[in-house]
Amino acid sequence: MNPSRRNPLISMLWDWIGVVPFFVFITAFLIFPSLNLFSGAFKDANGNFTFTNLNFFTDSYVIKSYITSLQVSVITSVVGGIFGFMVAYAIVLGRTPRWMRNILTTFSGLAANFGGVPLAFSFIATLGRTGFITAILKNICYNGADGSAVCPFNPYDNGFNLYSLLGIVLAYTYFQFPLMVLTITPALQGLKRDWREASENLGASSTYYWMNVALPILWPSILGAMILLFGSAFGAFATAQALTGGSLALVTILIGQQIRGDVLGNPNEGYALALGMVVIMAFTIAGYTLLKRRTARWLKV
Amino acid sequence: MSFLKLTNVYKLFTEIPAVEDFNLEAEQGEFISFLGPSGCGKTTTLRMVAGFEMPSSGQITISGKDLTYVPPNKRNVGMVFQSYALFPNMTVAENIGYGLKASGKPKAEIKQRVEEMLELIHLGNLGARFPSQLSGGQQQRVALARALAIRPQVLLLDEPLSALDAKIRVELRQEIRRIQQQLGITTIYVTHDQEEALSLSDRVVVMSQGRIEQVGTPAEIYTTPSTEFVARFVGQINLLPIHVVDQPAGLVKVGQQPVRTSRSVNYSDEKALRLAIRPEELNPGHREDANNLTGVVETVTYLGSIVRIRVLIEGNSVLMDLFNERRLRLPAVGESFELNFDTDACWLL
Numbered sequence: 001m002n003p004s005r006r007n008p009l010i011s012m013l014w015d016w017i018g019v020v021p022f023f024v025f026i027t028a029f030l031i032f033p034s035l036n037l038f039s040g041a042f043k044d045a046n047g048n049f050t051f052t053n054l055n056f057f058t059d060s061y062v063i064k065s066y067i068t069s070l071q072v073s074v075i076t077s078v079v080g081g082i083f084g085f086m087v088a089y090a091i092v093l094g095r096t097p098r099w100m101r102n103i104l105t106t107f108s109g110l111a112a113n114f115g116g117v118p119l120a121f122s123f124i125a126t127l128g129r130t131g132f133i134t135a136i137l138k139n140i141c142y143n144g145a146d147g148s149a150v151c152p153f154n155p156y157d158n159g160f161n162l163y164s165l166l167g168i169v170l171a172y173t174y175f176q177f178p179l180m181v182l183t184i185t186p187a188l189q190g191l192k193r194d195w196r197e198a199s200e201n202l203g204a205s206s207t208y209y210w211m212n213v214a215l216p217i218l219w220p221s222i223l224g225a226m227i228l229l230f231g232s233a234f235g236a237f238a239t240a241q242a243l244t245g246g247s248l249a250l251v252t253i254l255i256g257q258q259i260r261g262d263v264l265g266n267p268n269e270g271y272a273l274a275l276g277m278v279v280i281m282a283f284t285i286a287g288y289t290l291l292k293r294r295t296a297r298w299l300k301v
Numbered sequence: 302m303s304f305l306k307l308t309n310v311y312k313l314f315t316e317i318p319a320v321e322d323f324n325l326e327a328e329q330g331e332f333i334s335f336l337g338p339s340g341c342g343k344t345t346t347l348r349m350v351a352g353f354e355m356p357s358s359g360q361i362t363i364s365g366k367d368l369t370y371v372p373p374n375k376r377n378v379g380m381v382f383q384s385y386a387l388f389p390n391m392t393v394a395e396n397i398g399y400g401l402k403a404s405g406k407p408k409a410e411i412k413q414r415v416e417e418m419l420e421l422i423h424l425g426n427l428g429a430r431f432p433s434q435l436s437g438g439q440q441q442r443v444a445l446a447r448a449l450a451i452r453p454q455v456l457l458l459d460e461p462l463s464a465l466d467a468k469i470r471v472e473l474r475q476e477i478r479r480i481q482q483q484l485g486i487t488t489i490y491v492t493h494d495q496e497e498a499l500s501l502s503d504r505v506v507v508m509s510q511g512r513i514e515q516v517g518t519p520a521e522i523y524t525t526p527s528t529e530f531v532a533r534f535v536g537q538i539n540l541l542p543i544h545v546v547d548q549p550a551g552l553v554k555v556g557q558q559p560v561r562t563s564r565s566v567n568y569s570d571e572k573a574l575r576l577a578i579r580p581e582e583l584n585p586g587h588r589e590d591a592n593n594l595t596g597v598v599e600t601v602t603y604l605g606s607i608v609r610i611r612v613l614i615e616g617n618s619v620l621m622d623l624f625n626e627r628r629l630r631l632p633a634v635g636e637s638f639e640l641n642f643d644t645d646a647c648w649l650l
Contacts, residue, residue, distance in 0.1 A: 194386035197353055200373040201380045202400030202451055212399075216390045298390045298431045 037278075040271035053272035065249040066276065068165065069234055072250065076172040077229035083173070084180020085222070091181070092188040105185075108178035115175045120242035123171045127155070127162045163244050171239050176229050183228055187221035220292045220299060227288050231281055251277055304329040304487050305350070305455055310359030312345055312511075319345045321511045323359070327504075330485040332478070334498035337508035338534070343491045346508075347457050350489060351380050363454050379448030380457040383464060385440045387432040393443050394419070394428035400451035418446035421480060438469040445477065449484065456481070456488045462497065474501055495535050499523065507531045529650050532577050539583075539619045540575040540650065553649070556615025560592045563645040575650045580609070582646035583621040585632075591641040594619070598632045612638050 006014075044050045056062055087108070091101045126133045134155060141151040161167060191214055199209040215222075237252035246253050251273055258270030292299070303326035310323040320342040327333050335343035348354040350361060352373030361369045368376055387396050397418050398411045406414075419425045422442040432440055441461055448456060458477070462470040478501050481488050492498050498505045499519040507514045507522060507530075515527045526532035529540065543553040543560070551562045553576060560576060568574050587593050596614035608631060610621045621640055623629060632638050 192384065192386065194382045194384050195388060197351075197373070198380070198382060198386040198388075198447075199399070199403075200353075201351060201376075201378065202403060202447065203374050203377070204400070204403035205374060208403050212403075213388050213390065217388075296390065298433070 034278075037271050037274050040268050041275040043268050043271075045266070045268065053266075053268050056269045056272055057276060061249060062254065062273065065251045065254045066280075068249050069251040069277075070280075072165065072168050072172060072240075073230045073233040075169050076176045076233045077226050079169070080173050080176025080229055081180050081222070081226045084177040084225075085184055087177065088181045088184045088188050092185060093191070104181070108181040111178035112175055112182055115236065116238035117242040119171055119174060120239050123162060123167070123174075123243065127160075127167070127170070129156060129162075131162075163247065165248065167243060168240055168248060168250075171243055172233050172236065176233060179229055179232060180225055183225040184218075184221060187218055187225075191217065216295070220296045223288050223292055227284060230284060234277065234281065303327060304331075304364055305489075306360075306362045307346070307350070308360045308362075310346070310349060310361065311357045312342070312349060312354060313357040318511050320349070320356075323513060325506060325513070325516065327487055327489070329487055332481055332488045332490065332501060332503045334490045334492055334502040334505045335508060336492060336495060336498040336505050336535070337514075338493060341508040342511040343493075343506075343508050344459055345511075347380075347459055347489060347491050350455065351378055351457055352376050377451065377453050378455045378457060379451060379453030380459065381441070381444045381448050381461045383460040385432070385437075385444045385464075387440055387444055387447070389432055391431075392428065393424065393430050393432070393435070396432070396443055397428075397447045397450050399447060404451070414450055418450050421449070421483075422446045422476075436469075437465050438473055441465065441473060442476070445480065449480070449486070454487070456486050458488065458490045460491055460493070463492075463494070470497075477501065499535070507534060509534070525648070526577075526650075529575065532650055537580045537620055537622070539578045539580060539617075541578075541614070541617050541619065543574055543576045543649070545571055545574070551644075555594060555617070558594050558615065560594070560647065561644045562647050562649060564648040566649055568649065576647055577650045578619075578642055578647045580620040580622040582642050583619070583640045584642065585610075585621070585623070585638070585640055587639050588641040591643050592647065593639055593641045595637065595639045598634050598636045598638045601631055601634060610638075612640060 041053055042049055042051065044052065087104055090096050091104050096104075123131075125131055128134065137153040137155055138151060140153045141149045144150040162170070195213055195217075196209055199213055200206075204212075235252065237250075237256060240248060240250050241253055241256065244253075246257065255270045255273045255277075258265065258273065259267050261267070305325075305327040307323050307325045310320060311318065312320040323342075323346055325333070335346060337343050345354055349356050352368070352371060356369060359369070360367060363376075363378070388399065391399065394415050398415045401411045401414055415428065416425075419428055422445060424439060424442055424446075427435065427439065432443065435443065441464075444461070445458075461477070462473055465473065474497055477490075490498070490501060499522070502519055504516060505519055505522045506516050509530050515522060515531045517525075522531060522535055526535060526538075532538045532540070541555050543555055545566060545568070546552045546554055546559065548566050551564065551566050553560050553562065553566070553574075555576060562576070584591075594614050596612040596619065599611040599613050599618060600609075602609040602611075603625075606625055608623045608625050608629065610623065610632065612619045612621060619640075
């Protein structure tokens with residue numbers, strides 16, 4: 001049958017049928033859980049409406065967990081962002097050989113999705129107290145003045161602890177920087193060679209071009225990628241849980257403890273904590289939008 | 302002494318020659334076009350003048366100064382790109398002032414120069430707009446103003462009109478010529494459009510496979526092409542196989558039909574010789590004081606102001622262009638047809 005002669009209602013339904021699975025998925029696994037979370041945050045154990053769960057935010061342990069989560073997220077998104085940008089630059093604009101670019105791109109695709117328990121164990125196996133890199137460093141020794149062996153490179157004697165904030169930052173950076181590589185690479189590819197050449201042709205140095213053309217053009221993409229990294233770190237749970245065994249106060253670990261019920265056991269307070277995270281992410285995204293509007297007026301026209 | 306000089310310039314890309322033995326001298330204020338098909342090396346040569354490509358050997362000088370290995374940002378050469386290459390994050394005024402700001406010129410001087418440039422390109426009221434708010438033609442004018450704002454020694458234009466529609470292209474090329482003549486700036490213009498090259502230039506450099514085929518004024522290039530490539534590439538041409546009857550007298554034959562040419566007949570291989578005639582040099586009918594050829598009409602094509610008639614003569618298709626006058630009598634396909642042309646309208650290639 002000629003499509004133009006089909007009943008308009010059937011035609012419209014036919015056009016929309018392809019997106020039905022998407023809407024079913026979104027409803028089942030995003031909208032419904034979110035509504036459940038919002039309503040749960042304002043209910044007591046008996047299902048009655050209450051604001052008491054919000055009192056939980058005045059608890060110093062909860063405040064500390066938010067601060068630690070924010071610290072980890074900000075540090076790893078900035079460090080991962082800078083590191084990832086440099087790698088993406090090398091891939092797209094650097095003069096690295098093609099085989100190297102292929103390796104970096106493939107590695108980024110894998111590493112960005114390598115989180116959770118396997119990542120935690122790989123870090124424990126390398127930088128844990130008995131990890132093989134720790135063992136190598138521990139065994140680099142020389143003879144001291146009195147003839148005894150001096151081994152100055154044991155990281156655990158020099159303040160390093162994998163099972164601490166620093167360890168979490170290291171582990172998170174492992175998947176943060178490849179994530180930055182994957183998200184910023186298309187933006188770097190969008191920088192036209194003609195812009196750089198026009199800038200050079202007009203007498204500008206490379207630094208001047210980057211400060212006045214390339215970075216301002218990339219700025220919205222960089223900000224967007226950093227927000228993604230922030231959200232990725234802020235919501236991560238399994239890596240931190242496996243690495244620290246829940247000893248480090250992160251909001252996600254605290255939510256896990258509240259919902260699982262083995263230590264604290266108040267799911268509604270867990271919902272309230274999750275609501276707090278949603279609010280923080282909402283503010284972050286609002287800040288990003290505002291900043292983007294101010295710095296990239298040209299995108300609005 | 303010539304202002305811009307390219308001497309024995311070669312460019313190899315992984316051992317494949319892109320430009321070979323390129324020699325050119327341009328005078329101050331001259332407008333020169335590089336004309337040729339894609340991949341003939343015209344843009345590579347332009348990019349070597351701009352400093353974006355380094356010659357594999359040879360020398361490039363401007364005003365006597367050797368710039369062969371000088372970086373692009375130290376050359377003071379303005380370039381207009383095919384893609385406009387305007388910075389999307391800057392307004393029109395900021396784009397035009399970019400080069401002046403980069404070189405640390407005072408704000409007042411930048412403002413004055415930007416206003417001058419906006420007036421020059423007739424976009425005085427659009428300084429605050431972003432490139433995305435302009436049409437293609439307006440964007441290319443801004444790109445031109447930006448390149449001129451730094452007062453370059455030489456202006457380079459790399460197929461600046463190829464992304465624009467036909468009407469705007471004609472308007473803008475007149476604009477480019479006006480501005481070039483007003484400023485008296487030495488200009489190199491890269492194009493594959495023969496009409497553009499012929500209408501704009503003081504001299505045209507026709508290129509093929511990395512080499513110069515011919516350098517000359519538009520009239521020289523069109524009326525006396527030195528190679529078959531130039532003859533075929535610039536305008537329409539009929540090339541008919543001939544055999545020489547009387548070399549000193551300039552008498553040859555196309556099949557069995559005699560043709561006399563007033564130009565000299567010099568050749569080494571008769572089989573490679575071709576009689577060249579432009580379609581517009583051919584006239585219908587018989588004339589006693591001219592060359593006459595007879596054939597059969599193959600097609601008659603109406604092209605608006607011109608009617609193109611294809612005539613089969615001694616096994617060769619010959620094109621003839623006639624002005625579409627009201628009294629023009631068009632022959633029918635299959636009809637026997639005689640055409641004539643002057644002895645100095647044809648030559649041997």
